[in-house]
Amino acid sequence: MSTLLEVNDLCVDYITLNGRVRAVNNVSFTIAEGEILGLAGESGCGKSTIAYALMRLHRPPALISGGKILFAGRNILDFDDEALRRFRWKDTSMVFQSAMSCLNPVKTIEYQFYDIFTAHNVVANRQESIERAKELLRIVDIPEGRLFDYPHQFSGGMRQRVVIAMALALKPRLLIMDEPTTALDVVIQREILQKVYELKQQFNFSVLFITHDLSLMVEFCDRIGIMYSGQLVEVSDSKAILQQPLHPYTFGLGNAFPTLTGELKVMVGIPGTPLDLSNVPPGCRFAGRCFKASAQCHRVEPALIPQAGRGQVACHQPLPLPTLPETLVKRCSQL
Amino acid sequence: MLAEALHESQWVPDRQITLEAKDLTIDFAKAKSSLFGPRSYLRALNGLSFKMYDHHCLAVVGESGCGKSTSARIATKIHKATSGSMSYKGQNIDDIVSSQALRDYRRDVQMVFQDPFGSLNPLHTIRYHLERPLNIYFNITSRSEMEDRLEAILTQVGLTPAKEVLEKFPHQLSGGQRQRVFLGKTLAIGAHVILADEPTSMLDVSIRIGVLNLMNQMKQEMGKSFMYITHDIATARYIAEDTMVLYCGHMVEWGNTEEITQNPQHPYTQLLLAAVPDPSRSIHDKLPTHRSLETPMWSPQSKGCPYAARCPQAQAACTEYLPETTEIAPEHFIRCHLFA
Amino acid sequence: MNTVLTTSWFRLKEFFLNNPKAAIGIVLVLGVCILCFFAPLFTDYLPNARIARPHEAPSAEHILGTTRMGRDVWSQVIYGGRISILVGLVAGIFVMFMAMVVGISAGYFGGIVDNILSFLTNVVMVIPSLPLMLVLASYLDQVSPLVIAIIIGATSWPFGARVIRAQTLSIRNRDFIHAAEVMGESKKRMVFFEVMPNMLAILGSSFISTVIYAIMTEATLEFIGLGDPLSVTWGVMLYNAQQTSAIRIGAWWEILAPSMALASLAIGLALINFSIDEISNPKLRAQKIMAKFRREQAKENKRHKAQAEGKTGSEMVGGAV
Numbered sequence: 001m002s003t004l005l006e007v008n009d010l011c012v013d014y015i016t017l018n019g020r021v022r023a024v025n026n027v028s029f030t031i032a033e034g035e036i037l038g039l040a041g042e043s044g045c046g047k048s049t050i051a052y053a054l055m056r057l058h059r060p061p062a063l064i065s066g067g068k069i070l071f072a073g074r075n076i077l078d079f080d081d082e083a084l085r086r087f088r089w090k091d092t093s094m095v096f097q098s099a100m101s102c103l104n105p106v107k108t109i110e111y112q113f114y115d116i117f118t119a120h121n122v123v124a125n126r127q128e129s130i131e132r133a134k135e136l137l138r139i140v141d142i143p144e145g146r147l148f149d150y151p152h153q154f155s156g157g158m159r160q161r162v163v164i165a166m167a168l169a170l171k172p173r174l175l176i177m178d179e180p181t182t183a184l185d186v187v188i189q190r191e192i193l194q195k196v197y198e199l200k201q202q203f204n205f206s207v208l209f210i211t212h213d214l215s216l217m218v219e220f221c222d223r224i225g226i227m228y229s230g231q232l233v234e235v236s237d238s239k240a241i242l243q244q245p246l247h248p249y250t251f252g253l254g255n256a257f258p259t260l261t262g263e264l265k266v267m268v269g270i271p272g273t274p275l276d277l278s279n280v281p282p283g284c285r286f287a288g289r290c291f292k293a294s295a296q297c298h299r300v301e302p303a304l305i306p307q308a309g310r311g312q313v314a315c316h317q318p319l320p321l322p323t324l325p326e327t328l329v330k331r332c333s334q335l
Numbered sequence: 336m337l338a339e340a341l342h343e344s345q346w347v348p349d350r351q352i353t354l355e356a357k358d359l360t361i362d363f364a365k366a367k368s369s370l371f372g373p374r375s376y377l378r379a380l381n382g383l384s385f386k387m388y389d390h391h392c393l394a395v396v397g398e399s400g401c402g403k404s405t406s407a408r409i410a411t412k413i414h415k416a417t418s419g420s421m422s423y424k425g426q427n428i429d430d431i432v433s434s435q436a437l438r439d440y441r442r443d444v445q446m447v448f449q450d451p452f453g454s455l456n457p458l459h460t461i462r463y464h465l466e467r468p469l470n471i472y473f474n475i476t477s478r479s480e481m482e483d484r485l486e487a488i489l490t491q492v493g494l495t496p497a498k499e500v501l502e503k504f505p506h507q508l509s510g511g512q513r514q515r516v517f518l519g520k521t522l523a524i525g526a527h528v529i530l531a532d533e534p535t536s537m538l539d540v541s542i543r544i545g546v547l548n549l550m551n552q553m554k555q556e557m558g559k560s561f562m563y564i565t566h567d568i569a570t571a572r573y574i575a576e577d578t579m580v581l582y583c584g585h586m587v588e589w590g591n592t593e594e595i596t597q598n599p600q601h602p603y604t605q606l607l608l609a610a611v612p613d614p615s616r617s618i619h620d621k622l623p624t625h626r627s628l629e630t631p632m633w634s635p636q637s638k639g640c641p642y643a644a645r646c647p648q649a650q651a652a653c654t655e656y657l658p659e660t661t662e663i664a665p666e667h668f669i670r671c672h673l674f675a
Numbered sequence: 676m677n678t679v680l681t682t683s684w685f686r687l688k689e690f691f692l693n694n695p696k697a698a699i700g701i702v703l704v705l706g707v708c709i710l711c712f713f714a715p716l717f718t719d720y721l722p723n724a725r726i727a728r729p730h731e732a733p734s735a736e737h738i739l740g741t742t743r744m745g746r747d748v749w750s751q752v753i754y755g756g757r758i759s760i761l762v763g764l765v766a767g768i769f770v771m772f773m774a775m776v777v778g779i780s781a782g783y784f785g786g787i788v789d790n791i792l793s794f795l796t797n798v799v800m801v802i803p804s805l806p807l808m809l810v811l812a813s814y815l816d817q818v819s820p821l822v823i824a825i826i827i828g829a830t831s832w833p834f835g836a837r838v839i840r841a842q843t844l845s846i847r848n849r850d851f852i853h854a855a856e857v858m859g860e861s862k863k864r865m866v867f868f869e870v871m872p873n874m875l876a877i878l879g880s881s882f883i884s885t886v887i888y889a890i891m892t893e894a895t896l897e898f899i900g901l902g903d904p905l906s907v908t909w910g911v912m913l914y915n916a917q918q919t920s921a922i923r924i925g926a927w928w929e930i931l932a933p934s935m936a937l938a939s940l941a942i943g944l945a946l947i948n949f950s951i952d953e954i955s956n957p958k959l960r961a962q963k964i965m966a967k968f969r970r971e972q973a974k975e976n977k978r979h980k981a982q983a984e985g986k987t988g989s990e991m992v993g994g995a996v
Contacts, residue, residue, distance in 0.1 A: 269544035
């Protein structure tokens with residue numbers, strides 16, 4: 001599998017009255033073709049900021065202040081306006097959290113599809129646009145007859161499907177999903193994600209999936225990146241990440257979800273509160289809440305280093321683990 | 336640790352009943368479509384019955400729009416039920432009209448809201464938020480007694496150092512801390528019954544458990560009676576002894592939480608449990624068959640079981656008659672024609 | 676409440692340093708007010724005294740010249756300002772009081788109270804205010820500025836009431852209001868301590884807009900002749916200037932002086948209004964932050980360039996954004 005997206009040392013700052021606040025600090029990761037990468041983390045960790053940066057949607061006072069984003073070898077940050085316009089939606093598209101806030105409430109869905117097609121000059125006339133739109137609705141299981149409805153006439157789950165259909169309209173190579181199902185209930189959430197998985201198998205696009213629900217991510221994603229306070233602290237195979245976490249934060253997160261089956265035990269979560277990004281202490285950002293922080297952890301910031309056969313972690317004392325089964329070792333060594 | 340450690344109260348004998356609902360039904364009037372036509376109603380709750388006890392938590396589980404918040408709003412007298420009754424310690428709450436009786440009721444029954452960012456007035460300090468209830472309900476005059484009380488409350492909810500937290504404004508605290516302040520407020524009021532409407536769904540994952548543990552502690556050590564409204568059934572299993580599954584304003588399955596979560600019998604409960612994200616499963620696991628339709632809007636004239644349109648095992652009787660309650664196992668009740 | 680005051684003082688100081696618009700606005704308004712209310716300190720002549728030859732151009736003795744009747748224009752401006760400002764304030768307070776009572780009650784209590792008050796608001800709003808003022812003014816013959824203030828007040832409150840009602844409705848449905856009700860607060864306390872504090876920005880902004888409107892409308896009414904020509908206000912000064920064909924004669928100072936006074940006061944108040952908007956609207960604040968950032972970046976770049984030029988060619992300063 002070749003690499004589709006390579007992010008190197010990305011930094012995003014927010015300018016405030018009191019100076020700069022670094023929301024994303026030297027984040028590097030890759031997404032291969034046809035892979036689903038998940039970015040997990042809590043509020044303020046910077047995952048949505050990264051998603052916006054990948055499409056250069058940031059407006060002042062947010063600034064991309066460093067790093068490179070290589071999409072199929074070209075650095076997005078160097079694109080001029082025209083190249084950026086062609087890049088957006090054709091190479092990468094995005095599904096946002098709230099469908100109602102990205103659909104125009106006073107235009108029919110058909111018009112909004114037409115808008116997309118004509119903006120990128122892929123249809124000759126309105127009739128062709130309608131045909132293509134109907135086909136897109138079909139692949140997300142929405143009856144064709146609803147093409148001429150307005151957004152408010154759809155239920156929450158159907159609206160999100162329409163948004164996904166629009167995001168796939170130009171057959172992008174990377175689909176970024178920013179908390180797409182957080183506002184929907186579990187049954188619809190599962191149906192939508194199963195559908196996205198099917199479409200990914202069919203069209204072979206990659207997915208960057210952002211959410212705070214780690215259990216959902218383990219089910220849906222191939223690899224998972226855990227973010228904390230603007231930094232990537234662990235990247236691991238999704239099936240291994242909860243059973244054999246590398247970073248103490250991942251371990252804490254795994255211990256924060258009450259289970260539906262199995263033994264009922266008292267869970268502790270992670271004590272303390274997230275960092276104030278305008279006031280970052282030296283050393284590892286998680287040291288204040290870590291159960292095994294040493295003196296070195298409070299002095300020196302750990303870098304994201306690959307662990308043989310397992311994944312990458314930014315920790316001075318990554319968690320030990322028993323021997324992994326063969327199949328998992330093989331998967332992890334391809335990371 | 337065994338399940339009993341979390342749910343110690345299961346073994347508490349002679350539990351006192353706090354809130355009890357019998358056949359609660361509420362209709363909301365919809366806007367009339369024409370000036371002279373009949374007025375149409377939306378039936379938000381249909382025949383709800385439950386019991387809440389001391390040292391006990393009842394979880395109300397369902398998707399959004401199923402009416403779970405409405406039952407809490409009836410209990411806090413924001414809405415008035417159309418039929419059926421709700422009683423507190425044996426007395427029908429509709430009979431509580433005198434201002435003194437109403438004050439006593441409000442002191443005992445309080446609500447915790449979903450949005451930690453909206454439930455505290457942003458212009459008042461935490462001190463103000465906690466002093467008001469102490470002033471209204473306990474008439475504390477001495478300054479030192481007030482300070483002691485405030486510090487005690489903040490320590491109980493785990494917000495230390497108390498002196499610093501008191502002077503802060505809500506926007507200076509995190510979501511989890513705000514929910515703790517709100518729970519502290521219910522303690523300050525002296526509430527006995529706490530209706531928590533999705534208290535953790537807008538909080539960070541690592542903070543949720545802390546708030547749930549606090550609620551568990553309040554339940555076990557102080558004997559509070561909780562109603563925990565949520566769409567996340569795994570957290571219901573964590574803190575609630577009893578669970579009630581709602582669909583479209585109707586109770587479909589209810590009883591002991593372990594029974595319901597480990598051995599669901601109603602098709603809707605089975606669908607819900609199969610859809611919950613579980614790290615040990617895979618996204619490819621198919622959901623139990625169901626027709627992917629929207630939740631119906633129930634009106635007083637609607638007939639039959641609300642789940643009939645989606646249920647793969649629907650029979651003729653399902654579209655005609657609302658099923659009766661059946662006890663299929665000790666502390667496990669269901670409303671389904673498959674078991675009638 | 677102690678903490679609210681101390682934090683407010685610090686916020687106030689920061690406010691002035693970070694908001695040039697507010698600073699200029701406040702200086703203008705305070706400047707005009709001080710000149711007008713401490714007028715005897717700034718001029719020796721009384722506004723109605725004929726002390727010089729008519730239509731004299733500005734000179735060292737009469738810095739703004741004289742009118743047709745030989746009165747000192749500068750004295751007229753600063754004494755006349757008192758009445759204009761007071762009229763604006765009285766009308767403003769009257770309007771705000773009516774608008775708040777009607778708006779907050781309609782928004783907070785809802786139901787039939789809302790229906791009645793909204794109906795009342797709509798009826799009064801639809802009545803054309805300027806013709807009504809003209810009719811009333813001409814019916815009452817010559818009206819004193821106070822009467823004009825009352826007339827303006829009685830016809831302009833509906834606009835403010837609508838805005839305040841909308842804002843109250845949006846605050847009404849927030850969780851903390853429900854929480855306070857469920858806790859058992861009395862309705863009076865709810866309105867004054869929970870709802871109103873959250874509306875201070877819009878109340879302040881509405882008040883300032885109303886004052887500007889009242890001052891301008893009063894000047895307008897007097898200019899078209901409905902005021903009392905014997906009183907000394909900026910509007911009457913303009914009326915007199917018009918009547919005596921000041922422009923044709925070339926006595927530009929007679930028109931300019933009251934106009935500049937009106938403009939200064941109005942601009943000052945408007946600048947204060949913009950600052951209030953900037954505080955409550957995050958988008959405008961973002962623009963301000965970016966402007967400050969770019970200024971600082973430009974300074975940094977200039978400094979680096981100066982350093983680089985001062986150093987030998989082999990050393991380069993990097994680090995662009």
